[in-house]
Amino acid sequence: MTGGAPDTGPPLSAAFLVMALGRRVREHVEDGLREHGIALRHLSALGHLHRRPGISYSELARRAGVTPQSVQGTLRLLEQLGAVERVTEPGRGRTAMLRVTDEGLRLRLVGQAVVDEADAAIADAVPADTGDRFARAVLAALDRFPRQA
Template sequence: MAREDGPPVSAAFLLMTLGRRVRDEVEAGLRAEAMSLRHLSALGHLASGPGLSYSELARRAGVTPQSMQATLNALEARGAVVRVTHPGRGRRAELHVTDEGERLRGVGRGILAAIDDRIAEQLPDEAATAVTQALLALMRAPGV
């Protein structure tokens, strides 16, 4: 993509930079609840697939199983998830999101919605929709 007043602009660089700004803002909002994006991600994956193993949750989140176990232990300690089975090597954790976990997910959704609203305010309605559709297409594209 070329600019009229200078060198080409990299879409990858722009996405990376904007993504970092949004991530920092989400993390700052979550800190008020003593949460991180990793906690929110784990709650989301677990809510959509109760009983997933630590390894499966870790793979989906792009972290190690040990890191995911620490994340889930922290969520369990604060009552956001409950363990239905006893822990054991090679066994599924059988963790489920509690009402407190759903409340925390709601906080995360609220933070994201506020950012979405501010993004939409910067663009004409049809452009905001087009940007969202283009980003979804890129997320689905292999190798991107």
């Protein structure tokens, strides 16, 4: 640089910033959930099972973007924690009916509090008069990047 304006660097990249924010928020949430013995995949499964009792392993896998085998591992840990219980045993061609227990509801609420904390941190960084517009803009941007099959 010679005698001119200071180098301000490249323009800010919204894509890069959103990716960096997403990574940090995910790390923050995962750290908070780890204190309670679960991860984001467990919280997600608890949410789906709570909202849709009887949802199949395959549907849970599709919603999470993982394999049914991965979902089985997730649910196995939730069973060990007492967060879900089998109402019926799986059999050839049958779906195992799973139910969220009181412990699962407690873990779901604890997990939601961790997510709410992250939401509050983001809201604190965004001016109050733009918070709703920011959230709508993020939703609109998400629509531009549909999930990969």
